[in-house]
Amino acid sequence: MKEFDPTIERSDKALIIKKQDDLLKDTIKYVLENSAFYQDHFKVNKLNVEDINSISELNKIPPISKKDLQSRNKDFWCAPAKQIVDYCNTSGTEGQPVTIPLTKSDLDRLAYNEAISLACAEGSDEDIYQLSTTIDRRFMAGLAYAQGVIALGAGLVRVGPAPAELQWLNIKELNPTTLIIVPSFLVKLIDYAERNHIDYQNSSIKKAVCIGESIRDDNLKLNALGSRIKEKWDIELFSTYASTEMGTAFTECKFGRGGHEHPELIITEIIDEEGNNVKDGEFGELTITTLGVEGMPLIRFRTGDICRKFTDPCSCGRTTSRLGPLLGRKNQMIKFKGTTIYPPAIFNVLDNQEFISLYCIEVYSDELGNDQIRVRFSAERNFDLKVLKEQFSVNIRATPMLIEESFEDLYRIIHPKNSRKPVKYFDFRK
Ligand SMILES: [Zn+2]
Incomplete structure (x- = not known):
C-alpha cells in the first residue's frame, strides 16, 4: 500500500x-x-x-x-x-x-x-x-x-x-x-x-x-x-x-x-x-x-x-x-416557468410528503422548445392534490404536471432492467 x-x-x-x-x-x-x-x-x-x-x-x-x-x-x-x-x-x-x-x-x-x-x-x-x-x-x-x-x-x-x-x-x-x-x-x-x-x-x-x-x-x-x-x-x-x-x-x-x-x-x-x-x-x-x-x-x-x-x-x-x-447535475438544469431548478429540489418536495411511496420526474420539451416537468407518483392513501401543488409553489415557485400512477406500474419504470440503482429522473428533452 x-x-x-x-x-x-x-x-x-x-x-x-x-x-x-x-x-x-x-x-x-x-x-x-x-x-x-x-x-x-x-x-x-x-x-x-x-x-x-x-x-x-x-x-x-x-x-x-x-x-x-x-x-x-x-x-x-x-x-x-x-x-x-x-x-x-x-x-x-x-x-x-x-x-x-x-x-x-x-x-x-x-x-x-x-x-x-x-x-x-x-x-x-x-x-x-x-x-x-x-x-x-x-x-x-x-x-x-x-x-x-x-x-x-x-x-x-x-x-x-x-x-x-x-x-x-x-x-x-x-x-x-x-x-x-x-x-x-x-x-x-x-x-x-x-x-x-x-x-x-x-x-x-x-x-x-x-x-x-x-x-x-x-x-x-x-x-x-x-x-x-x-x-x-x-x-x-x-x-x-x-x-x-x-x-x-x-x-x-x-x-x-x-x-x-x-x-x-x-x-x-x-x-x-x-x-x-x-x-x-x-x-x-x-x-x-x-x-x-x-x-x-x-x-x-x-x-x-x-x-x-x-x-x-x-x-x-x-x-x-x-x-x-x-x-444537481449540470446537464439536468431545468428552466421552468421563469426559474432554474435542479431535480434534487423537486425530490425534496416529494420526499416531504409522507403519503407518496414512489415517484419519478420526467422533463421534456414542449412544442415551443421550453422545458416542462411531469411528476409521476404513487400514493399510499387519499390526499389533497391542492396541498401538494401548494408545496411545489412554496418550495420551487412553480407547479409541475402531477400524475398519479399505480405502485406496480411506477416500480417497473423506476427499476429498469440492468440498472444498478433506481432511476428517479428521466430527461426526454431534445
Ligand atoms: Zn469536520
Missing part, C-alpha cells in the same frame, strides 16, 4: 498545498508517459511537463469532460492489462458507460480512501458495517466500501440490496452498528420495522452512512429526506459524495458541514462555464484531478456536478476543504 499520511488532513494549509503540488507534478509526469489522451491534450494545447509545477498553474490545462472519457476511454488507461486487477465502470445513466481499470495500488488507494472516510464519519475497528449496496456488476462504490471497512479493521456484513426483511434479519443476528445505505431505502427499512413491530429504535444500529442521495439542503441543514429519517429514528446520519471517475469519497464528520476532502488523493476546483475558478462558497462545476492513481488518472475532469466548496476550519479540527451537497 502506498504511503498516504492522514495527518495531512489536520495540517497547516500551506503544507497541504505543498504536498498537493508535489503529487500533482508526479501525476502530470506519469500521464504524459502513459496516457495517449493526455499526450495529445498537452500537444494540442502547446503544453509541456515543465509548464505545470503547482496547483496554481493547473488552470493552464483546459478541462476535459465525460464526452472525452466516452470517446477515447482506453487512451486514458495508463497501465498494461497485466497490472489491472479490477475493471469498474460508470453506471451509464448519461450515455455510454466508461470503464475504469484499477491496479493493485489503486485498489489499496480505494481501501485507504474509504477507511479514512468512514473514520471521519465516527467509524472505528469497534464497528460492524452492514452494506446494503451491490458489490458486483462492476460497481466501484460497493467494492470501495467493502475494502474500506476491512482496511479500517471493522466487521462487514455484505447483505447487498436485499429486501427490508432480510436487512432486519441480519441486524438481529449480527448486531451491526452502522448501515451503509441509500437514505430513501432507510425510510423503507423504518416503514417495514413499524409495520412488523420491530423495535428498531432499540436495535444495534447507531449510525448510517448515507450514499447516492443527499440528506442535506444547500445550507447544510437536513433536507426533507434527512429530517424524515431523523424524526423517526435518532441515529447519526453522515452524508457522503463520490463518483467512479474520482475514486475518492467526500464524507461528513459528525459536525455535518460538508464532505471532507482528502487532499492527498484528489485536487478539487469549482469552476464556471469559462473554466475559471469561482470564489469559495459559490456554486460551480466540480472539477477534479486525481492523485496517486495508476490505472486511469484524470486531470481537470469536469464532473458535471454543481456544488460549492467550504474552506473555513471545521469544528472537528480537520483543515481540509469540504464539499457542500450537490445542487
Whole structure:
C-alpha cells in the first residue's frame, strides 16, 4: 500500500498545498508517459511537463469532460492489462458507460480512501458495517466500501440490496452498528420495522452512512429526506459524495458541514462555464484531478456536478476543504416557468410528503422548445392534490404536471432492467 499520511488532513494549509503540488507534478509526469489522451491534450494545447509545477498553474490545462472519457476511454488507461486487477465502470445513466481499470495500488488507494472516510464519519475497528449496496456488476462504490471497512479493521456484513426483511434479519443476528445505505431505502427499512413491530429504535444500529442521495439542503441543514429519517429514528446520519471517475469519497464528520476532502488523493476546483475558478462558497462545476492513481488518472475532469466548496476550519479540527451537497447535475438544469431548478429540489418536495411511496420526474420539451416537468407518483392513501401543488409553489415557485400512477406500474419504470440503482429522473428533452 502506498504511503498516504492522514495527518495531512489536520495540517497547516500551506503544507497541504505543498504536498498537493508535489503529487500533482508526479501525476502530470506519469500521464504524459502513459496516457495517449493526455499526450495529445498537452500537444494540442502547446503544453509541456515543465509548464505545470503547482496547483496554481493547473488552470493552464483546459478541462476535459465525460464526452472525452466516452470517446477515447482506453487512451486514458495508463497501465498494461497485466497490472489491472479490477475493471469498474460508470453506471451509464448519461450515455455510454466508461470503464475504469484499477491496479493493485489503486485498489489499496480505494481501501485507504474509504477507511479514512468512514473514520471521519465516527467509524472505528469497534464497528460492524452492514452494506446494503451491490458489490458486483462492476460497481466501484460497493467494492470501495467493502475494502474500506476491512482496511479500517471493522466487521462487514455484505447483505447487498436485499429486501427490508432480510436487512432486519441480519441486524438481529449480527448486531451491526452502522448501515451503509441509500437514505430513501432507510425510510423503507423504518416503514417495514413499524409495520412488523420491530423495535428498531432499540436495535444495534447507531449510525448510517448515507450514499447516492443527499440528506442535506444547500445550507447544510437536513433536507426533507434527512429530517424524515431523523424524526423517526435518532441515529447519526453522515452524508457522503463520490463518483467512479474520482475514486475518492467526500464524507461528513459528525459536525455535518460538508464532505471532507482528502487532499492527498484528489485536487478539487469549482469552476464556471469559462473554466475559471469561482470564489469559495459559490456554486460551480466540480472539477477534479486525481492523485496517486495508476490505472486511469484524470486531470481537470469536469464532473458535471454543481456544488460549492467550504474552506473555513471545521469544528472537528480537520483543515481540509469540504464539499457542500450537490445542487444537481449540470446537464439536468431545468428552466421552468421563469426559474432554474435542479431535480434534487423537486425530490425534496416529494420526499416531504409522507403519503407518496414512489415517484419519478420526467422533463421534456414542449412544442415551443421550453422545458416542462411531469411528476409521476404513487400514493399510499387519499390526499389533497391542492396541498401538494401548494408545496411545489412554496418550495420551487412553480407547479409541475402531477400524475398519479399505480405502485406496480411506477416500480417497473423506476427499476429498469440492468440498472444498478433506481432511476428517479428521466430527461426526454431534445
Ligand atoms: Zn469536520
